[in-house]
Amino acid sequence: MKTLIIALSLLLFSTAHAATAPGQPTQLETGLVNPGYQEKPEWFKESFLNLRDDIEEAKTANKRVILYFYQDGCPYCTKLLQDNFGNAEITEKTRQHFEVVSINMWGDREVTDLDGKTTNEKAFSAAQQVQYTPSLLFLDESGKVVLRVNGYYAPDKFKLALDFVAGKHDQAGSFRDYFAKLKAEGKVTTSSKEYTLPGSLAQPLRLQDARKDTGRPLMVLFAKPDECDSCAELYDDIFKREYLAYSLSGLDVAQADPDADTTIQTPDGKDMKLNEWAKSLEIKYSPSLVFFDTDGKEVFRTEAYFKAFHIHGALDYVATGAYRAQPEFQRYLQHRREVLAAHGFNVDLMK
Incomplete structure (x- = not known):
């Protein structure tokens, strides 16, 4: 029973998707202040969420668009904003090459999507199959998703994602191909440690x-x-x-x-x-x-x-x-x- 209680307690996921006034932390039913609330950087775009307009404006400025999906109560969103966008190099790189548009995964603000259809934030998030926050969709000049980051990337990996899209390397191959090329050139740090998970199926894999x-x-x-x-x-x-x-x-x-x-x-x-x-x-x-x-x-x-x-x-x-x-x-x-x-x-x- 004790093991069950410990196991269940660690499933607690502190996301509150009730409407929240800007700048105010969400309150959980337990009465605790939402530990994941965080103000967005002031340089994020003040968007009316007409995505076609956002893409055109970014294109005019020789930039691309990042759609940043978040939710109040998301500790990984806080980590992204503090550890990644709190890094001067990452902030400078992002501001130089991108317009960042914030979308609340559970929000009700009106969104005009890339087809010109009107919806709201939560419906648009569902249509984009957003399962995690933060999720970031990197769009090219036509609105095509050229890189999707589902969840939190540590700063070093996040910098590579920014470089991949800012440098338009998506036109030459995938992010995985780009990473492999950098590794071959000795431009990324690697480790040689092997890891084994007990109880794994035998190699070579016969998964059916x-x-x-x-x-x-x-x-x-x-x-x-x-x-x-x-x-x-x-x-x-x-x-x-x-x-x-x-x-x-x-x-x-x-x-x-x-x-x-x-x-x-x-x-x-x-x-x-x-x-x-x-x-x-x-x-x-x-x-x-x-x-x-x-x-x-x-x-x-x-x-x-x-x-x-x-x-x-x-x-x-x-x-x-x-x-x-x-x-x-x-x-x-x-x-x-x-x-x-x-x-x-x-x-x-x-x-």
Whole structure:
């Protein structure tokens, strides 16, 4: 029972999507001040959320547009604003090359989308399949998404994302290709440490044959050891916590190096090179967790930096089948938060 209580308490996700006056912190039902509220930098664009106008104005200034999706109560949004945009180099680079337009994931402000249709912030966010905050969509001059960052990137990786789009390297290939090129030129720092997750499926991966009789969903952990700046925390801390081990036991787990050229069997039974499969899945962040149902269809993924409560929530979201009834992951976590708050549980969201 004690283990269950600890495990449940760490699912607390402090997002409050009630309307909030500008500059005022959201109050949780527990009476605590929203720990994730943060004022946006004054240099973010004061947009009327007519996205076609925003793109044209940015184009005239020889800039591109970043759509920044946020929510009050999001500690990763605070981390982005403080650690990334609090960095003078990142701020200068962003202001020089981009216009940043903020969109509240749960907001009701009117949005005119790229087709000229009128909607609101929360409907537009849903249409863009925003599951995490922060999420950033980097748009080119035509409004096409040339890079999507789902979740928080640490400053060094975030700088690379800015350089990729500002330099229009998207016209030559993917962000993953760009990163590989920089690595080959010795322009990015790498590590040689290997990581192993206990209970993982045997190599080479046979992701359909090995799971015929398990009845469990599959989690594939894509991680390139020499690119994985957050793998140490994930493997050496988060995955070693007892309540995470319980959640992992409800899944089949596989590890995959997205650059390996070994032949594997995909969850839907196709034989192909691992690196080709990773490319088809558009794996661009290490580590990425990609979840598949028992039929081999992808149902969910995480592809950014997350702490334990968010990783735990993702595992349970898939292992319990909750994604079938609730397609919005944030709503799922919000319900968990409300139930746990009613029981008096509180946690530090960033541990």
